[in-house]
Amino acid sequence: MLSLFSFRKLWAFTGPGFLMSIAYLDPGNIESDLQSGAIAGFKLLWVLLVATIIGLLLQRLAARLGVVTGMHLAEVCNRHYPTVPRIILWLMVELAIIGSDMQEVIGCAIAFNLLSVGRIPLWAGVLITIFDTFVFLFLDKYGLRKLEAFFGFLITIMALSFGYEYVRVAPDQVEVLKGMFVPYCSGCGAAQLEQAVGIVGAVIMPHNIYLHSALVKSRDINRGNKKEVKEANKYYFIESSIALFISFLINVFVVAVFAEAFYGKTNMEVGQKCNESGSPHSDLFPANNQTLEVDIYKGGVVLGCFFGPAALYIWAVGILAAGQSSTMTGTYSGQFVMEGFLNLRWSRFARVLLTRSIAILPTLLVAVFEDVQHLTGMNDFLNVLQSMQLPFALIPILTFTSLTSLMNDFANGLMWKISGGLLILGVCAINIYFVVVYVFALNNTILYVFSAILSFAYLSFILYLMWHCLIALGVSCLDFRGSVRYPPAVLVDEQPELDS
Numbered sequence: 347m348l349s350l351f352s353f354r355k356l357w358a359f360t361g362p363g364f365l366m367s368i369a370y371l372d373p374g375n376i377e378s379d380l381q382s383g384a385i386a387g388f389k390l391l392w393v394l395l396v397a398t399i400i401g402l403l404l405q406r407l408a409a410r411l412g413v414v415t416g417m418h419l420a421e422v423c424n425r426h427y428p429t430v431p432r433i434i435l436w437l438m439v440e441l442a443i444i445g446s447d448m449q450e451v452i453g454c455a456i457a458f459n460l461l462s463v464g465r466i467p468l469w470a471g472v473l474i475t476i477f478d479t480f481v482f483l484f485l486d487k488y489g490l491r492k493l494e495a496f497f498g499f500l501i502t503i504m505a506l507s508f509g510y511e512y513v514r515v516a517p518d519q520v521e522v523l524k525g526m527f528v529p530y531c532s533g534c535g536a537a538q539l540e541q542a543v544g545i546v547g548a549v550i551m552p553h554n555i556y557l558h559s560a561l562v563k564s565r566d567i568n569r570g571n572k573k574e575v576k577e578a579n580k581y582y583f584i585e586s587s588i589a590l591f592i593s594f595l596i597n598v599f600v601v602a603v604f605a606e607a608f609y610g611k612t613n614m615e616v617g618q619k620c621n622e623s624g625s626p627h628s629d630l631f632p633a634n635n636q637t638l639e640v641d642i643y644k645g646g647v648v649l650g651c652f653f654g655p656a657a658l659y660i661w662a663v664g665i666l667a668a669g670q671s672s673t674m675t676g677t678y679s680g681q682f683v684m685e686g687f688l689n690l691r692w693s694r695f696a697r698v699l700l701t702r703s704i705a706i707l708p709t710l711l712v713a714v715f716e717d718v719q720h721l722t723g724m725n726d727f728l729n730v731l732q733s734m735q736l737p738f739a740l741i742p743i744l745t746f747t748s749l750t751s752l753m754n755d756f757a758n759g760l761m762w763k764i765s766g767g768l769l770i771l772g773v774c775a776i777n778i779y780f781v782v783v784y785v786f787a788l789n790n791t792i793l794y795v796f797s798a799i800l801s802f803a804y805l806s807f808i809l810y811l812m813w814h815c816l817i818a819l820g821v822s823c824l825d826f827r828g829s830v831r832y833p834p835a836v837l838v839d840e841q842p843e844l845d846s
Contacts, residue, residue, distance in 0.1 A: 359581040361494035362561035365675055366405060367589035368497060369554040370398070371504055371596055372446065372672035373453025373642060373665060374732070377725050378541075378548035379597050380645045383604030384611075384638060386538040388517075388525030391601055393542045395526055397549040398594045400769060402586060404550065404740065407747045407758075407766070408558040409582045414756045416569055418560035419739070420686020422746050427814075434807060435738055436687035442552045442735035443680045445728045448708070450676065451475045452725060453642060453669035460646045460662035464626070469714045478670060490564055493674075500671040501592065507664030508599040514653050517606035522598070525605075536783075543780040546773060547733035549597075553679040555739040558586075560682040572755065579756070604640065607652060611638045620651040627651075641725065730784045737808050740770045745815040763819045774808070 369375075382390045412418050417425070423435055455471030466474075531538055562582055568574045608616070616638050617631035627647040631638070640648060642665055650658030684690055692700075744766045748758040758766060785797045817825050 355577070356581050356584060359565055359578065360585050361491065362409070362558065362564060363405075363582065363586035363589040364501065365494060365497055365561055365678075366554060366558040366586065367593045368501070368671045368675045369446075369551040369557070370401065370549060370590060370593040371501070371668050372449060372551075373456075373669050374446070374449040374725055374729055375548045375597060376453070376600055376665060376668055377642050377645075378544050378729065379600035380604045380640055380642070382541050382545055383601040383606075384608045384640045385541050386531065386534060387605040387609040388521045388602065389531045389534060390538065390542050390545060391522065391525035391598065392527065392529045393545050394549070394597055394601065395594065396529075397546045398590055398597075400546075400773065401550050402590050403766075403769070404555060404743065405558050405586050405590070406583050407743045408555045409562045409586065410579055410756060411743065411747050411753075412559040412562040413567060413578045413582065414569070414575055414753050416563065418563065418682055418686055419556045419743060419746070420560075420683045422686075422752070423742055424687050424689065426746065431807070431810065432687060435742070436683065438735050438738040439553055439556060439683050439687075440680070442732055442738075443676055443683065445731040445735075446551065446553065446672070447676050449725060449728050450669045450672045453665050454478070454673075456643045456646075457662045457666035457669060460643070460658060461666070469710060472710045475669070475673070478673060497671055497674070500667045501596075503667040504596055504664050504671075505592065505599075507660050507667065508596050508603070510660050511603045511649065511653075511657060511664075512599040514657060515603045515607050517602040521605075522602050526598070540780070540783055543776050543783075544729055546776050547729050547736070547780055550736060550740075550773065551732060552735040552739035553676070553683065555743050556683050556686070557675060557679040559743075560678070560686075575756065603649075604645065608638055608640065608648060612636060613638055616648055616651065620647070623651045623654075625651045727784075730781055733780050734804070737770075737774050737811065740773060741808070741811040741815050744770055745811075745818045748815075748818045748820075767815075767819065 379394070382394070408419060411422065415422065420436075420439075424432060427435065451472055454475045455468050458466045458471035458474060459468055531542070562578075565578065567578045612635045613631040614633050614635055617628055617633060620628035620631065625647065628651075630644055630647060638648070646658045646661040646665070649661050681692070684692065744758070744763075746752055748763050748766075750757045785793065788794075813824060
């Protein structure tokens with residue numbers, strides 16, 4: 347029987363969930379939020395709620411794996427998958443991390459540009475983000491708890507910034523609640539459906555599953571004591587619930603602001619308003635009656651046109667906090683993934699230098715040779731990239747948390763196995779649809795053929811992972827030659843390197 351609830355113990359376990367929740371507030375999510383509000387009004391808030399709940403359940407599995415085994419997901423994958431699948435998994439997760447890093451770079455560059463009234467060009471903003479991560483690495487030397495507190499401060503800045511926009515615009519609260527709890531989308535078409543799928547892809551981040559399973563190792567738990575393990579699982583779940591509730595509210599602020607102020611607006615209406623307000627950015631909006639399309643950059647501009655310069659600058663501060671905070675979590679994700687899959691230990695300095703360079707180069711080229719529309723347009727491609735990587739986190743986490751040989755008494759029960767399997771199939775199907783829609787919109791035969799070849803290899807690997815997963819779930823008849831073997835659990839009490 348678990349002990350009574352203790353705020354002191356909850357405080358002791360507080361930290362990993364808030365670092366994990368940063369991924370739900372990165373610039374890619376913020377852009378998805380504002381586009382959802384501008385395209386569908388309040389009608390897709392319930393999709394955001396459902397996606398956040400799904401994310402919480404998946405994060406629960408990730409935390410449980412780390413708490414029970416003392417190993418994070420990448421380490422478990424290393425131990426149980428053969429060499430070739432393991433390397434492919436590592437490459438896919440690295441691709442997701444680099445894609446997320448690019449979104450952070452884009453968000454920070456746009457925030458610097460807005461805050462400086464265009465004096466800091468986009469390419470300079472991209473270069474500035476090369477150095478900010480090393481500042482965070484310096485902060486890490488002061489200890490994990492101080493770093494967790496700093497991230498709590500950045501989340502607070504986001505809550506205040508986007509909360510200010512929410513109060514300033516004053517959305518209809520009845521419509522907000524209706525959109526959140528009534529699953530409907532009357533009058534919606536392909537654009538709204540695509541946006542709904544995009545919300546799921548933006549909210550649930552593949553590398554975040556790996557990250558959370560590692561972060562929970564930072565607390566001292568006697569894994570030989572079943573009561574302590576149960577208690578840790580309970581408090582981590584409570585902490586994750588609180589953290590994701592806060593991130594959900596911040597996302598709602600953004601959706602509701604753009605739903606109330608800009609849903610149904612045309613380019614001409616917004617352009618005229620920007621002209622009247624004396625905005626230097628009125629040329630962003632062509633003089634036509636097409637529905638307004640917004641991104642992170644245009645979002646700040648239109649807020650400034652309608653609600654004054656303060657709204658623009660406060661928006662930019664929120665975007666900057668979102669980009670900067672997600673920078674460090676991406677760094678940690680990459681570190682754990684590399685160490686777990688390859689047993690390769692790099693210094694965080696070397697790790698950041700490599701991944702940030704890979705992320706910076708294409709972003710910098712676009713920033714130098716193209717305009718802000720092309721830079722923000724990269725987010726659509728990056729959201730598709732993140733969606734494609736989702737199965738490579740979701741299938742392994744369900745596989746290994748269902749293994750009695752690994753999790754002992756904490757393995758998933760029958761209901762968790764069935765609901766988790768259906769959940770992951772649903773998320774994967776939604777994201778495959780998102781990718782198909784994106785590819786067909788490219789309208790290029792050569793790209794169709796190239797995509798078909800990649801899709802065959804992609805789906806073949808997913809089927810391989812699902813085969814392993816079904817065997818772990820108890821469908822032993824699929825193990826035709828008895829080739830799938832899962833060794834028993836070995837409790838590990840090592841703390842992750844960031845705890846030093």
